[in-house]
Amino acid sequence: MLSALIKHLLLTCLLVLAGLLLNPVVIRADDLAGYPKEILHIQFTAMDRLQNGQTVQRFTVHQPRTSTGPVTLLYLENQDPVIYRATPVKQCYAIQVHKPSCIRIFAFAQDQQKSYVTCTDLVLFGKSKIPAKRTPASISESVLLRGLPHIALNNSDRHYWHQTGVPLTFTLVTASQTVTPTVMKLFKNNNSTTLVPEIAQPYRFLYTPPHDKRLKQSSLTTTRQDLLFTQVDHDGKQYHLAYVLRVHRSRHAHDNHKAGAVTLAAGSILFIGILLNKRKKPWWKE
Amino acid sequence: MVERIRQICQHLSFILFLYGGRIGIDLGSSLPCFACPYVNGCAGHCYLMVLQRSYVGFQTSFEMIFSSAFVNILWPFVLFLIFFMPISKIWCAWLCPFCLFQDWITMIRKKLNVRGITMTRQTRKKLKSIKYILLVLMILIPLSIANFGLHPDWKLPFCQICPARPILPMFVGDFDKFNINMTNGVTMGFSITAMLLTGIFLAGIFFKERFFCIFCPMLAFMHLFKKLSPVRFEKNAHACTGCGNCERMCPVDIPDVHLEKGKKDKSLSGDTLKPFDVLTQDCMGCMACVEACPEDNVLTFKWFNFKLFSSSRRYMTEKWSSK
Numbered sequence: 380m381l382s383a384l385i386k387h388l389l390l391t392c393l394l395v396l397a398g399l400l401l402n403p404v405v406i407r408a409d410d411l412a413g414y415p416k417e418i419l420h421i422q423f424t425a426m427d428r429l430q431n432g433q434t435v436q437r438f439t440v441h442q443p444r445t446s447t448g449p450v451t452l453l454y455l456e457n458q459d460p461v462i463y464r465a466t467p468v469k470q471c472y473a474i475q476v477h478k479p480s481c482i483r484i485f486a487f488a489q490d491q492q493k494s495y496v497t498c499t500d501l502v503l504f505g506k507s508k509i510p511a512k513r514t515p516a517s518i519s520e521s522v523l524l525r526g527l528p529h530i531a532l533n534n535s536d537r538h539y540w541h542q543t544g545v546p547l548t549f550t551l552v553t554a555s556q557t558v559t560p561t562v563m564k565l566f567k568n569n570n571s572t573t574l575v576p577e578i579a580q581p582y583r584f585l586y587t588p589p590h591d592k593r594l595k596q597s598s599l600t601t602t603r604q605d606l607l608f609t610q611v612d613h614d615g616k617q618y619h620l621a622y623v624l625r626v627h628r629s630r631h632a633h634d635n636h637k638a639g640a641v642t643l644a645a646g647s648i649l650f651i652g653i654l655l656n657k658r659k660k661p662w663w664k665e
Numbered sequence: 666m667v668e669r670i671r672q673i674c675q676h677l678s679f680i681l682f683l684y685g686g687r688i689g690i691d692l693g694s695s696l697p698c699f700a701c702p703y704v705n706g707c708a709g710h711c712y713l714m715v716l717q718r719s720y721v722g723f724q725t726s727f728e729m730i731f732s733s734a735f736v737n738i739l740w741p742f743v744l745f746l747i748f749f750m751p752i753s754k755i756w757c758a759w760l761c762p763f764c765l766f767q768d769w770i771t772m773i774r775k776k777l778n779v780r781g782i783t784m785t786r787q788t789r790k791k792l793k794s795i796k797y798i799l800l801v802l803m804i805l806i807p808l809s810i811a812n813f814g815l816h817p818d819w820k821l822p823f824c825q826i827c828p829a830r831p832i833l834p835m836f837v838g839d840f841d842k843f844n845i846n847m848t849n850g851v852t853m854g855f856s857i858t859a860m861l862l863t864g865i866f867l868a869g870i871f872f873k874e875r876f877f878c879i880f881c882p883m884l885a886f887m888h889l890f891k892k893l894s895p896v897r898f899e900k901n902a903h904a905c906t907g908c909g910n911c912e913r914m915c916p917v918d919i920p921d922v923h924l925e926k927g928k929k930d931k932s933l934s935g936d937t938l939k940p941f942d943v944l945t946q947d948c949m950g951c952m953a954c955v956e957a958c959p960e961d962n963v964l965t966f967k968w969f970n971f972k973l974f975s976s977s978r979r980y981m982t983e984k985w986s987s988k
Contacts, residue, residue, distance in 0.1 A: 428720060430734045595848050598817030628848065631841070639844035639860050646864020654782070654872060 416444040418608055419488050419495035421623045424471070432507030435475045440467075440486050443495055443619070451487045453516050453524050456480050462524055464516040475512060476505035481539065485524055494616055498529045499623040502539035528553040528613050530563075530622035533583075542629045543590045543603075549622060551582040553613055566606040574607070586624075594628035602627055666984075667952050667974055671759050675768070678760040682708050683836055694721075695744035697756045697887055699763035701833040703824075703842065711829075712745045713883055717807045717821045724807035724820060746890065753894035754887050754944065757878065758951035763829045767877060770870045771916075782872050784918050789879075793946070796885040799823060803882060818851040825855040828863040828877060874916040878949060888946045897967040898948065899940035900925050904963045911954035911964065921945045922954050922964065940965070956984060 420441040427435045440450050452465045452472055457480055465472045465484075474482060479502070486497040505511065516524070533548040541547065549563070563574040563584050574584045586607070594603055602625040611618050681690065682700035685708025692709025694702070702710035716722045720729075721737050730738065749756065757764055774781060784792075806822045809815040824830055831842035845860065846852040869876035878884060902925060912923040922943045943964075944950070955964040958976030966973040 430732055633847040634844035635847055636844045642857055642860035643843060643864040646861040647868040650865045650868035
């Protein structure tokens with residue numbers, strides 16, 4: 380009787396597993412089609428761990444239609460005061476680290492009327508004794524970065540794993556406070572919405588990334604790229620500022636504790652039931 | 666006496682493994698026992714998790730496995746062996762926090778005067794292979810994720826269904842692991858299985874001492890390397906009267922110690938039987954059988970040639986007369 384029960388359970392498990400395997404969930408790449416063309420946009424691609432333990436994050440930069448000049452891509456690593464420059468190989472950029480690092484990336488481009496600044500943060504976990512190759516930025520590039528208005532994610536170094544459903548605060552950072560407070564646009568899954576600044580702090584914007592069916596169906600490491608965008612006039616020049624936010628699916632928002640307790644109780648009752656039911660013809664000896 | 670020492674060791678290790686991290690103790694991630702990494706502030710954790718992880722375990726592409734990066738998988742395994750070799754499976758009954766949890770449940774049952782169950786040899790035999798199946802799946806599933814495109818939510822397959830994952834964090838006030846993760850089909854399947862198994866094991870542990878240990882893949886994994894350890898559990902079959910106390914007292918009903926008849930020692934004359942190693946695949950080294958054996962030196966736990974504990978009529982008589 381016990382063997383029949385075990386066989387039945389194993390068969391059920393196998394069928395469930397087969398069902399899951401034969402009905403795989405779809406993982407799609409981020410879709411860029413819906414983003415406006417006047418934004419300098421960073422598109423993350425693969426993250427690889429090299430055999431020597433270093434980690435590489437690759438990405439491409441999509442220039443605005445009107446900008447014809449080169450894109451300058453600078454980044455800061457941890458609290459390191461040195462600013463580094465990333466150079467593209469076949470239009471693909473790569474940032475390589477050998478230790479756990481919080482990285483803030485700035486992409487900058489301009490045309491005759493406008494400047495484009497896009498910022499993003501990422502955390503990479505390198506584990507190698509071989510220092511990663513980095514190119515320090517020139518002095519002029521470092522000076523350029525210091526006065527650059529941009530959108531910053533508050534406490535980005537403390538929350539490396541941004542999840543849907545968790546509120547995030549963004550600040551409009553400028554060298555002077557003369558910039559007119561503005562609204563911020565948010566582009567997500569080809570749709571755009573408007574974020575209004577907080578009344579008390581006109582440079583701060585609160586955004587809670589909503590849950591996403593595609594993210595839920597894919598792995599924990601899959602990300603969605605939300606893009607925050609605004610236009611400001613600064614020092615007589617128009618700036619198109621953007622922030623690329625990568626969000627993962629929520630780890631705990633979909634946990635159902637009541638269902639867990641009921642299933643736990645069902646498991647216990649099932650075992651006790653089998654035990655009591657087989658008392659007349661026990662499969663154990665007393 | 667031995668039982669008392671064992672209980673003290675179990676309680677000390679429980680405190681060390683579950684709370685040690687809060688005072689800065691870090692024993693790494695290659696421990697040969699169920700010190701669960703899901704416990705906030707633990708001092709170290711179970712090697713089985715590392716075995717299933719990416720880069721340091723088998724969730725790694727074949728390309729990486731067959732390269733110099735293999736050292737990343739090998740190194741935690743070497744650490745595991747360093748922990749395991751000195752005391753072999755004595756880790757299980759003397760140091761494993763989940764084993765102590767099971768002993769607490771058994772203690773409650775005994776206080777409530779509820780009679781436990783004893784498995785028949787036939788049932789035991791049928792259940793024996795499950796832990797090896799789990800061990801194989803623990804390697805095959807991560808390999809399939811990294812190489813054959815299995816959905817990544819299959820990661821850490823054993824940890825996802827291990828009953829220690831929701832139970833041990835309770836001791837640091839974390840009850841959040843009792844849930845069904847509704848994110849997608851895979852997470853839901855795993856969490857339903859986990860909750861059902863936890864329920865089954867909680868009830869099972871109540872009626873059967875160390876019920877989970879019968880299925881524990883760590884025990885299976887350790888058994889594969891037991892010959893590397895200097896710990897031996899020997900039976901001198903020549904002096905055994907076959908009373909069966911050892912099987913009756915064994916918390917997991919191992920019959921092998923009782924049934925082992927030994928082999929003739931060709932180097933000695935007559936019918937002399939040489940001591941035989943009875944550290945079987947399910948034995949956790951709790952030494953309950955040695956304590957219950959009424960004959961002198963029939964059952965002996967050895968560390969190289971040094972006797973750790975040996976059966977004696979006097980010890981057994983004193984123990985049971987005091988009860």
